[in-house]
Amino acid sequence: MKQKPTLKVIAKELDVSVSTVSKALRDSKEISDETKQKVKAFAKLYNYRPNNIALSLKNKKTKTLGVIIPEIVHHFFTTVISGIENFANDKGYNVIVGLSNESFKKEVINLEMLANGSIDGFIISVAKETLSFKDYHHLSETIDQGIPIVMFDRVIDEIECDKVIVDDIETSKKAVQKLIENKCQKIGIISTKDYVSVGRLRTEGYKNALTENNFTVDENLILKIDDKFNSDDNLEFLEVQISEYINNNDIDGVFAVNELYAITAMKVARQKGLRIPEDLQIIGFTDGVLSKHAFPPLTTISQHGFEMGEEAAKLLIDRLESVSDDEENYITSIVKTEIISRETTKF
Amino acid sequence: MKQKPTLKVIAKELDVSVSTVSKALRDSKEISDETKQKVKAFAKLYNYRPNNIALSLKNKKTKTLGVIIPEIVHHFFTTVISGIENFANDKGYNVIVGLSNESFKKEVINLEMLANGSIDGFIISVAKETLSFKDYHHLSETIDQGIPIVMFDRVIDEIECDKVIVDDIETSKKAVQKLIENKCQKIGIISTKDYVSVGRLRTEGYKNALTENNFTVDENLILKIDDKFNSDDNLEFLEVQISEYINNNDIDGVFAVNELYAITAMKVARQKGLRIPEDLQIIGFTDGVLSKHAFPPLTTISQHGFEMGEEAAKLLIDRLESVSDDEENYITSIVKTEIISRETTKF
DNA sequence: TATCAACACGAAAACGTTGTCGCTGCAATG
DNA sequence: CATTGCAGCGACAACGTTTTCGTGTTGATA
Numbered sequence: 001m002k003q004k005p006t007l008k009v010i011a012k013e014l015d016v017s018v019s020t021v022s023k024a025l026r027d028s029k030e031i032s033d034e035t036k037q038k039v040k041a042f043a044k045l046y047n048y049r050p051n052n053i054a055l056s057l058k059n060k061k062t063k064t065l066g067v068i069i070p071e072i073v074h075h076f077f078t079t080v081i082s083g084i085e086n087f088a089n090d091k092g093y094n095v096i097v098g099l100s101n102e103s104f105k106k107e108v109i110n111l112e113m114l115a116n117g118s119i120d121g122f123i124i125s126v127a128k129e130t131l132s133f134k135d136y137h138h139l140s141e142t143i144d145q146g147i148p149i150v151m152f153d154r155v156i157d158e159i160e161c162d163k164v165i166v167d168d169i170e171t172s173k174k175a176v177q178k179l180i181e182n183k184c185q186k187i188g189i190i191s192t193k194d195y196v197s198v199g200r201l202r203t204e205g206y207k208n209a210l211t212e213n214n215f216t217v218d219e220n221l222i223l224k225i226d227d228k229f230n231s232d233d234n235l236e237f238l239e240v241q242i243s244e245y246i247n248n249n250d251i252d253g254v255f256a257v258n259e260l261y262a263i264t265a266m267k268v269a270r271q272k273g274l275r276i277p278e279d280l281q282i283i284g285f286t287d288g289v290l291s292k293h294a295f296p297p298l299t300t301i302s303q304h305g306f307e308m309g310e311e312a313a314k315l316l317i318d319r320l321e322s323v324s325d326d327e328e329n330y331i332t333s334i335v336k337t338e339i340i341s342r343e344t345t346k347f
Numbered sequence: 348m349k350q351k352p353t354l355k356v357i358a359k360e361l362d363v364s365v366s367t368v369s370k371a372l373r374d375s376k377e378i379s380d381e382t383k384q385k386v387k388a389f390a391k392l393y394n395y396r397p398n399n400i401a402l403s404l405k406n407k408k409t410k411t412l413g414v415i416i417p418e419i420v421h422h423f424f425t426t427v428i429s430g431i432e433n434f435a436n437d438k439g440y441n442v443i444v445g446l447s448n449e450s451f452k453k454e455v456i457n458l459e460m461l462a463n464g465s466i467d468g469f470i471i472s473v474a475k476e477t478l479s480f481k482d483y484h485h486l487s488e489t490i491d492q493g494i495p496i497v498m499f500d501r502v503i504d505e506i507e508c509d510k511v512i513v514d515d516i517e518t519s520k521k522a523v524q525k526l527i528e529n530k531c532q533k534i535g536i537i538s539t540k541d542y543v544s545v546g547r548l549r550t551e552g553y554k555n556a557l558t559e560n561n562f563t564v565d566e567n568l569i570l571k572i573d574d575k576f577n578s579d580d581n582l583e584f585l586e587v588q589i590s591e592y593i594n595n596n597d598i599d600g601v602f603a604v605n606e607l608y609a610i611t612a613m614k615v616a617r618q619k620g621l622r623i624p625e626d627l628q629i630i631g632f633t634d635g636v637l638s639k640h641a642f643p644p645l646t647t648i649s650q651h652g653f654e655m656g657e658e659a660a661k662l663l664i665d666r667l668e669s670v671s672d673d674e675e676n677y678i679t680s681i682v683k684t685e686i687i688s689r690e691t692t693k694f
Numbered sequence: 695t696a697t698c699a700a701c702a703c704g705a706a707a708a709c710g711t712t713g714t715c716g717c718t719g720c721a722a723t724g
Numbered sequence: 725c726a727t728t729g730c731a732g733c734g735a736c737a738a739c740g741t742t743t744t745c746g747t748g749t750t751g752a753t754a
Contacts, residue, residue: 001493004464006710017734022712032732047488051464053403054710057739062400064443064465072432073425075636081419085446094460096411096443099432113441117351117398117740118411141394146348263640270642289422293610295617295642353740364704369742379702401740404709464710697754705746716735723728 005046014042056117065316066119068098068110070127070154075259075288076305077125080152083309084123091317093120104129108138121148121316126156132195150316152308154197162315163332164308168198171337172205173212175255175283175301178339180213182281182346184253188221190242190261199224202257202285221249225261235264243268253281259290262298266344282344296343308335352393361389403464412663413466415445415457417474417501422606422635423652424472427499430656431470438664440467451476455485468495468663473503475574479542497663499655501544509662510679511655515545518648518684519552520559522602522630525686527560529628529693531600535568537589537608546571549604549632568596572608582611590615600628606637609645613691629691643690655682 011018016035024031024039025048031039042048056062065088069077085095096119098110107127114122122142130136131154139159143149152164172189179187189206192199203224207217223245227234242264246254256262262284266276274280276296284291287302311333341347358365363382371378371386372395378386389395403409412435416424432442443466445457454474461469469489477483478501486506490496499511519536526534536553539546550571554564570592574581589611593601603609609631613623621627623643631638634649658680688694 002491004492007712008710018710019712019735020733022710023733026712028713030732035732049459049463051404051710053400053409053464054739055712056400057398057404057709057741058711060739072419072428073422075420078420078425081444082446085419085444089460094443094445094465096441097428097432098441099429112396113436116396117400118441144349145351267640267642290636290640293614293637294640295614354742355740365741366705366743367703369740370703373742377702382702398740401709402742404711404739405741405743407709695754697752699750699752701748701750703747703749705744707744708742710739712738714735714737716733718731718733720731721729724726 002046004051005043005048006051010039010042010046010048014038061320062118062120063092064094064096064119065313066096066098066110066114066122068100068107068122068124070100070102070125072097072099075290076153076286076303079288079305080125080309080312083306083311084313085309086306087310087313088317091313093313093317100127100130102127102129104133104135111138111142115142115145115147119147120320121150123150123152123312123316125153126151128154128196131156131197132193134195148316148319150312150319152312153303156197160328160330162312162319162330164312164315165332165334166303166308166337167334168201169205169208171301172202172255172257172285173209174337174339175285176206176209177213178345178347179253179255179281179283180209180215182253184251184281186221186249186251187215187253187255188223188245188249188251190223190225190245190254190256190265192257193224193226199257202255206255221251239264239268243271246272246274252279254283256282256284259284259286259288259298259300262300262344263290263294266294266298276344277346281346283339284344287340291340291342294344299342299345300340302338302340304335304337311335349393351398352390352395353398357386357389357393357395361385408667409465409467410439411441411443411466412660413443413445413457413461413469415447415454415469415471417447417449417472419444419446422637423500423633423650426635426652427472427656427659430653430658431660432656433653434657434660435664438660440660440664447474447477449474449476451480451482458485458489462489462492462494466494467667468497470497470499470659470663472500473498475501475543478503478544479540481542495663495666497659497666499659500650503544507675507677509659509666509677511659511662512679512681513650513655513684514681515548516552516555519549519602519604519632520556521684521686522632522648523553523556524560525692525694526600526602526628526630527556527562529600531598531628533568533596533598534562534600534602535570535592535596535598537570537572537592537601537603537612539604540571540573546604549602553602568598586611586615590618593619593621599626601630603629603631606631606633606635606645606647609647609691610637610641613641613645623691624693628693630686631691634687638687638689641691646689646692647687649685649687651682651684658682 007018007021011021021039024036088095100107150162155163191203194200210217269280284298284300287300291298291300354365354368358368368386371383435442447454497509502510538550541547557564616627631645631647634647638645638647
């Protein structure tokens with residue numbers, strides 16, 4: 001087992017000083033070509049790599065981004081991580097991932113665990129529990145300490161920082177508009193409780209589309225699922241709620257606020273003998289594996305998670321590397337969405 | 348913006364030495380109760396947290412694990428990460444994620460980027476390209492430098508290190524056995540090229556099951572998909588291959604080496620007018636969202652990714668924290684699999 | 695009153711790196 | 725020959741922390 005060589009051992013071995021070795025490796029003009037050759041050859045031979053930790057300490061920069069998300073077994077979030085990784089790696093940054101599991105406490109712990117010098121900045125999608133508690137002190141304190149945060153998807157209006165979102169209102173309006181154009185008469189929405197910002201906004205877009213087309217908004221057609229935690233754990237509960245909803249309302253079009261809700265709606269509709277899209281047209285949100293491989297393939301809205309991730313990473317790194325330190329000049333970046341028409345809608 | 352306080356500023360503020368502050372905070376008995384109170388109160392007030400980087404440099408331990416996987420938009424891998432995170436966090440470790448995108452070069456870069464002191468050890472599932480190139484120098488060199496590696500799922504026999512796998516041969520044998528018991532007469536397998544260890548082993552298990560039941564092994568029934576890269580990029584290609592395969596062989600049972608192959612097989616079978624499971628029974632490998640939400644729900648083998656992740660993290664942390672430094676004493680941990688019977692098999 | 699332990703604290707080194715500054719010796723200049 | 729200039733290198737501080745090893749003061753004991 002070869003131990004990693006340090007400047008010190010190279011220096012001793014070559015009988016020069018540490019500073020000389022350092023300078024030689026960085027091609028300083030203070031050092032003679034002869035010495036440079038010697039040092040570089042030796043360094044190469046022993047596969048010298050500067051110790052990152054020492055550099056971090058000296059530079060007060062870790063070149064590492066902290067990403068905190070509610071769950072990782074989730075297509076959208078992993079797509080975003082991909083985008084973050086892609087951009088960050090290109091810029092020489094590493095990505096360290098923390099999972100909140102939708103829990104406020106775990107989110108706080110994760111933040112504190114990393115905010116002690118381990119990372120230069122955060123990219124966060126906040127936990128549902130945090131949103132429902134409305135307790136954001138950990139976030140504002142982090143920003144206060146000079147560690148920048150970029151929020152994506154689930155953002156908090158009260159906190160000032162860079163944000164990356166889709167235009168939820170406009171997007172869901174487009175989706176409902178499509179349902180209307182497809183001759184749906186009675187259109188429902190399967191959404192989340194209002195404390196989840198995306199759910200609230202998408203419901204708003206749904207309502208807007210209806211009123212603009214002279215449909216009356218029927219609150220009975222608005223289902224707000226209450227799943228505080230990881231949705232995979234209470235699938236039956238979800239199914240029961242959606243089943244009741246579909247049985248009680250003879251809708252012919254439904255907009256679901258995420259993929260899972262849409263797929264579940266398809267499932268219960270099929271059990272009820274409804275044909276898709278003849279009897280019921282469905283549009284989902286977030287284009288993941290499920291939508292693509294569902295039967296029939298689900299018409300859905302693509303959030304372009306990869307681009308969101310890239311954009312979030314770009315905003316964060318820009319802020320980290322900007323010398324001007326212009327706080328309060330925060331950017332909210334809105335990434336475009338797109339309806340992917342597949343087979344759960346007539347057109 | 349409050350800057351993070353250091354021991355030095357606390358010391359200056361309280362007019363004591365840095366050592367005194369450090370000792371007071373760590374409850375050293377060298378320090379009087381009075382001073383301790385004073386220091387602790389001040390530290391709390393200014394929300395002092397020891398700088399992790401400085402600690403890492405001093406202790407030569409980062410308390411960070413590097414996880415390198417081929418892709419992250421992938422149910423199995425994210426499940427494993429969940430397990431790793433879960434275990435690692437409990438032990439006070441962070442997890443830094445690197446993506447190889449199935450590329451040898453990116454795997455090497457990721458490894459080098461982290462092996463300079465940023466992490467204490469690696470958990471890796473190697474890229475397909477690495478497996479096909481058979482170039483493992485980056486892995487052996489890392490181990491040589493004293494950085495332990497734990498491999499999972501896709502492992503390399505030639506490299507000595509801790510490993511976490513499922514018993515692929517035995518598991519796929521069980522699956523095929525089930526197909527046989529379900530009265531299938533002509534059973535095929537959709538696998539990968541042989542350089543992917545899991546594909547090779549699962550094919551072996553398939554053959555074993557057949558011969559043990561006095562079936563003849565027909566090489567035409569063995570489809571070895573050649574997808575060197577991210578499988579999502581060439582879905583059509585995949586579909587074409589599987590479609591040809593199913594059209595040319597009138598099989599009534601098929602074992603697919605992963606979820607996507609199984610789902611695609613279902614799709615082309617449906618297009619061909621085959622009923623599932625009446626005309627064709629299908630078993631997949633890796634229980635992900637697709638299997639659960641497919642129509643009909645797919646019978647599949649659960650690899651227990653979460654447990655694999657936990658086990659990998661455990662092996663790595665055990666090795667990191669073991670004082671005895673007993674190299675060569677490597678463990679290969681085999682986690683149990685389980686057949687989840689759903690509706691693509693008769694029983 | 696002299697000796698000594700106990701107590702409470704400070705100085706300094708170390709982890710690996712970079713950059714500033716200063717020093718030495720040699721060549722070129724007047 | 726004396727001065728200057730510069731090439732080439734080393735010493736040292738600094739980043740923030742922990743820990744070892746002093747060191748000075750106090751109070752008690754002989």
